[in-house]
Amino acid sequence: MATYKVKVATGTEALSGTTDSISLTIVGTQGESHKQLLNHFGRDFATGAVDEYTVRCQQDLGELIIIRLYKERYIFFPKKSWFCNYVQICAPGGRIYHFPAYQWLDGYETLVLREATGKTTADDTLPILLEHRKEELRAKQDFYHWRVFVPGLPNYVDIPSYRPPVRQNPNRPEWNGYIPGFPILINFKAIRFLNLNLRYSFIKTASFFFRLGPMAVAFKFRGLLDCKQSWKRLKDIKKIFPAQKSIISGMGWGILNQTRGSRAISGRRVRGRALGRGQFLWVSVPQWHQPRPALPLPADPRQVSRYRRHGGPVSGRGNVPTNGAGDYRILEGIPTIELNGRKQHHCAPLCLLHFGPEGKLMPIAIQLSQTPGPNCPIFLPSDSEWDWLLAKTWVRYAEFYSHEAISHLLETHLIAEAFSLAMLRQLPMCHPLYKLLIPHTRFTIQINSIGRAVLINEGGISARSMSLGLPGFAEVMVRALSEITYDNLYLPNDFVKRGVQDLPGYYYRDDSLAVWDALERYVTEIITYYYPCDAAVEGDPELQSWVQEIFKECLLGRESSGFPTCLRTVPELIRYVTIVIYTCSAKHAAVNMGQLEYTSWMPNFPSSMRNPPVQAKGLTTLETFMDTLPDVKTTCIVLLVLWTLSREPDEKRPLGHFPDIHFVEEVPRRSIETLRQRLAQISHDIRQRNKSLPIPYYYLDPVLIENSISI
Numbered sequence: 001m002a003t004y005k006v007k008v009a010t011g012t013e014a015l016s017g018t019t020d021s022i023s024l025t026i027v028g029t030q031g032e033s034h035k036q037l038l039n040h041f042g043r044d045f046a047t048g049a050v051d052e053y054t055v056r057c058q059q060d061l062g063e064l065i066i067i068r069l070y071k072e073r074y075i076f077f078p079k080k081s082w083f084c085n086y087v088q089i090c091a092p093g094g095r096i097y098h099f100p101a102y103q104w105l106d107g108y109e110t111l112v113l114r115e116a117t118g119k120t121t122a123d124d125t126l127p128i129l130l131e132h133r134k135e136e137l138r139a140k141q142d143f144y145h146w147r148v149f150v151p152g153l154p155n156y157v158d159i160p161s162y163r164p165p166v167r168q169n170p171n172r173p174e175w176n177g178y179i180p181g182f183p184i185l186i187n188f189k190a191i192r193f194l195n196l197n198l199r200y201s202f203i204k205t206a207s208f209f210f211r212l213g214p215m216a217v218a219f220k221f222r223g224l225l226d227c228k229q230s231w232k233r234l235k236d237i238k239k240i241f242p243a244q245k246s247i248i249s250g251m252g253w254g255i256l257n258q259t260r261g262s263r264a265i266s267g268r269r270v271r272g273r274a275l276g277r278g279q280f281l282w283v284s285v286p287q288w289h290q291p292r293p294a295l296p297l298p299a300d301p302r303q304v305s306r307y308r309r310h311g312g313p314v315s316g317r318g319n320v321p322t323n324g325a326g327d328y329r330i331l332e333g334i335p336t337i338e339l340n341g342r343k344q345h346h347c348a349p350l351c352l353l354h355f356g357p358e359g360k361l362m363p364i365a366i367q368l369s370q371t372p373g374p375n376c377p378i379f380l381p382s383d384s385e386w387d388w389l390l391a392k393t394w395v396r397y398a399e400f401y402s403h404e405a406i407s408h409l410l411e412t413h414l415i416a417e418a419f420s421l422a423m424l425r426q427l428p429m430c431h432p433l434y435k436l437l438i439p440h441t442r443f444t445i446q447i448n449s450i451g452r453a454v455l456i457n458e459g460g461i462s463a464r465s466m467s468l469g470l471p472g473f474a475e476v477m478v479r480a481l482s483e484i485t486y487d488n489l490y491l492p493n494d495f496v497k498r499g500v501q502d503l504p505g506y507y508y509r510d511d512s513l514a515v516w517d518a519l520e521r522y523v524t525e526i527i528t529y530y531y532p533c534d535a536a537v538e539g540d541p542e543l544q545s546w547v548q549e550i551f552k553e554c555l556l557g558r559e560s561s562g563f564p565t566c567l568r569t570v571p572e573l574i575r576y577v578t579i580v581i582y583t584c585s586a587k588h589a590a591v592n593m594g595q596l597e598y599t600s601w602m603p604n605f606p607s608s609m610r611n612p613p614v615q616a617k618g619l620t621t622l623e624t625f626m627d628t629l630p631d632v633k634t635t636c637i638v639l640l641v642l643w644t645l646s647r648e649p650d651e652k653r654p655l656g657h658f659p660d661i662h663f664v665e666e667v668p669r670r671s672i673e674t675l676r677q678r679l680a681q682i683s684h685d686i687r688q689r690n691k692s693l694p695i696p697y698y699y700l701d702p703v704l705i706e707n708s709i710s711i
Contacts, residue, residue: 002060005090006053008038010045011083011102013201013651017047018082020108021074024053026089027128028061035070045082064089064097065129069111081106081196086661087113100429102438102660104196112136116664118432118530120540136428137542143195144425146553149452152478153410154418154554156452157198157445198445204710207650208450215643219636227632228340230610234603234626240639241600326351328398330406330479332370337469339634344467345612351395359505366391368613375615386620390628394613397606401468403591404607405476409451411484412588414477416441416709417448418554419580426546432530433543435662436523436577440584442653443710454641465630465637467608484555486562489579491516507697508590511686515586515655515700518678520578525671527574534569543567547576585655589705596646599639606630607638645711655679655705 004026010017022045026033038044038053045051067087073079084101091097099113112132124130147158200208219225224240231237332348352365362381368391369376379391420441427434455461462473487493495501495509503509531537538544544566555561567573599605611628614620630638653659656676663669679702690696698704 002057002092004033004055004057004061004092006038006055007050007088008045008053009050009085009088010047011085012048013083013203014047015081015202016083017049018045018071018080018105019074019077020045020080020082021070021072022082023070023072024055024087025068025070026055026057026061026064027066027068028064029126030062031057031059033057033061035068060092064091065115065126066132067099067113069101069105069113071105071111072108079107084111098661098664100660100662102662106196114430116662117430118435118663118665118668119430120432120530120536121542122536122539133428133430133542137426141425144421146421149414150456150474150478152556153474153481154414154556156414156417156448157421194446194449198449200443200446200710201651204443204650208644208711211647212640212644216640219640224632224636225640230626230631231629231635232626237602237635238600240602240636241596241643326353326395328395328402329370330483331398331401331476334468334472334475336467336472337463339464339467339608339610340631342610342631344608344610346467346472346609347394347398347613349391349395349398349613355503361505363392363395366395368394377615377617379617383617384620386622386625387614387617390614390620390625393603393606393625393629394609396604397467397609400605400607401473401476403605405473406480408588408591409455410477410480411489412583412591413444413448413451413709415554416444416584416588418550419584420444422546422549422553426549427542431542432526433546433577435668436526437580438662439653439658439660439707440581442708444584444708447710461637461641465607465634481556482558484561486564486579489583490575491579491582507689507693508700511682511697511700512586512590514682514685515679515702515705516578516582518675518682518702519581519586520574521678522671522675523578523581524574525674526668527570527577529665529667529671531570531573537570537573538566538568543573584708586700586705588709590699592645592711593699593704594646595642596639599642602635602639603629606635608634647711652710653707655702655707657707 006024008022008024021037021039023035023037024033025035033055034057036053036055038051040051040053043049067089069084069087071082082105084103084105086101087099089097089099098116100116101111101113103111105111112135114129114132119129121130121133124133145158146155149156199205216225327350328348330348331346334346336344336346338344347368348370350367350370351363353361354364355361364381366379367376368379379387381388383391419437423434423437423441427437429435453460456470456474457463458470460470462468463470466473468476487497491512495513500506500509531540547567548565551557551561551563551565555563564572564576567576606629608630609628610630611624629635656672656679658672663672683702686698686701690698
């Protein structure tokens with residue numbers, strides 16, 4: 001007689017427990033136990049409980065490899081979902097076996113779990129384990145499907161639970177998705193029918209909407225969501241969030257360190273229009289004395305010289321470039337819509353920046369078109385106050401789309417969702433890469449579903465508060481995806497390629513490289529443990545399927561992206577996985593965390609402009625400036641959502657903190673602890689540096705970075 005001590009852990013989140021009947025079968029290399037009901041006197045499987053049971057078998061089962069959990073009806077009780085954390089079994093010899101689950105069982109079903117040791121296909125020799133791998137992937141691929149979101153954008157999840165049930169009463173009018181008094185339409189179908197294992201927890205869901213609701217009601221009572229008029233005074237805009245500190249220290253600092261530091265900074269010397277969206281290139285001062293300056297901005301050198309004679313800085317700092325130009329070419333030619341009965345306007349500006357000896361990056365010339373001409377003047381700081389302020393506001397308007405559509409939504413949310421869905425479909429739970437990546441996918445599909453329900457849907461935020469509307473907002477992302485390359489996502493190369501590796505005051509670069517290094521070293525330790533040689537990488541069919549699916553469904557098979565369709569070496573795999581983890585964690589923290597600080601002062605980040613770009617100097621006044629800015633309603637719709645997204649997320653799991661036990665081997669467990677120590681040191685260094693900064697940069701403090709995109 002062999003006795004096995006069994007522990008079953010139920011999730012700690014609200015409503016994780018069940019009243020259904022749970023039974024267990026244990027499978028070992030030398031036999032299989034009978035199906036045993038796990039039942040005590042009183043309540044079993046309550047939220048947060050770790051229940052202990054004894055399973056007796058006629059013989060020793062040998063090495064334990066698989067267990068089966070059966071969830072069935074318990075007498076007359078109604079069906080109740082159950083979140084199982086893990087099952088732990090102590091064998092007669094004292095060895096502890098861990099079987100991670102960390103998933104919901106919704107209906108009456110059987111869940112088959114493997115022992116937690118990470119294994120690739122090559123590591124499995126037993127037919128039962130090889131068959132289990134195939135069955136697990138087959139079941140997930142049958143359940144999770146890809147679906148076209150917008151042609152030209154990464155595809156996203158389409159599962160049966162998205163499909164609403166048949167309406168019981170076809171004659172009853174269907175709810176249109178509007179909440180009374182709320183200014184946008186919410187597509188609740190996109191979130192209501194999401195599978196339990198992809199959803200927010202109950203507490204996170206409730207806190208998200210309870211956070212949004214009271215603020216929306218407050219805006220409504222103050223009349224902000226009904227007012228379609230212009231702002232009367234600039235200081236009234238500050239009263240939207242009276243307690244919110246807004247960073248309006250200057251456009252140059254904002255472009256340099258705003259959230260992820262905007263891809264707006266680069267140091268390449270190029271001729272013509274070689275740069276794309278929101279990029280800044282540096283040139284040395286002597287180039288401005290050439291008859292045809294090597295810049296996309298066709299500014300007259302005499303105009304810039306006139307600025308310098310009025311006190312503009314001239315010299316640089318050693319090897320640090322002195323001038324840069326921002327080119328928002330990617331926004332050119334996109335049509336606008338009407339908002340609140342008024343036609344909106346748009347432009348794709350060019351902006352010249354100067355890095356002065358005092359360490360400030362300042363705009364010194366702005367053109368509000370990609371094409372020079374008599375109706376497209378170049379605005380300078382020496383122009384009238386309102387001309388120059390309006391020109392800078394147009395650049396910040398362009399940066400709104402560069403940041404929100406591209407850097408934020410596309411390059412983190414949508415790409416991370418593709419990484420996550422491909423992982424679910426192509427990697428079994430026992431695969432080392434699944435164990436490494438799963439903490440960085442938590443709640444990503446849920447928050448993206450909310451985004452599709454609120455932001456990028458008919459009648460949503462983009463349709464009711466942005467000059468470009470839903471079609472134009474999507475077009476910006478489509479254009480950007482067509483230009484994204486694999487090299488752009490490899491962070492160290494990106495800074496060198498753009499020539500900003502030595503630029504002073506670039507805190508996003510400094511902190512992101514520190515976090516990247518910690519993640520890369522962590523990934524290296526894990527990967528080299530499970531993949532001792534290049535042949536192990538190239539010979540892993542599940543890994544190769546994951547990579548191929550990302551190329552097909554995320555990059556839409558575009559070979560010019562440079563994304564690999566297969567990985568052949570250990571260094572290639574380390575680079576790929578580091579890109580995935582960084583994108584899903586630190587990169588998103590950088591683009592999301594500081595949004596409200598930059599946007600609460602609306603002229604710093606307007607989502608729409610109500611007058612066309614001015615075609616002559618000296619015409620702008622305070623009145624025309626205010627009339628060009630978004631109206632009160634449009635402003636507050638955007639700020640309401642950005643306020644919600646900028647709140648401290650509930651049930652947050654900071655980078656490097658993995659409470660779910662997926663790895664059980666000593667080497668990866670040790671690597672996790674080392675990662676935490678490295679991140680703690682980075683956090684300490686950032687906080688010490690920030691003490692001496694007039695405007696602290698804390699968005700990449702590891703304590704504030706989440707493991708995954710969950711907000």
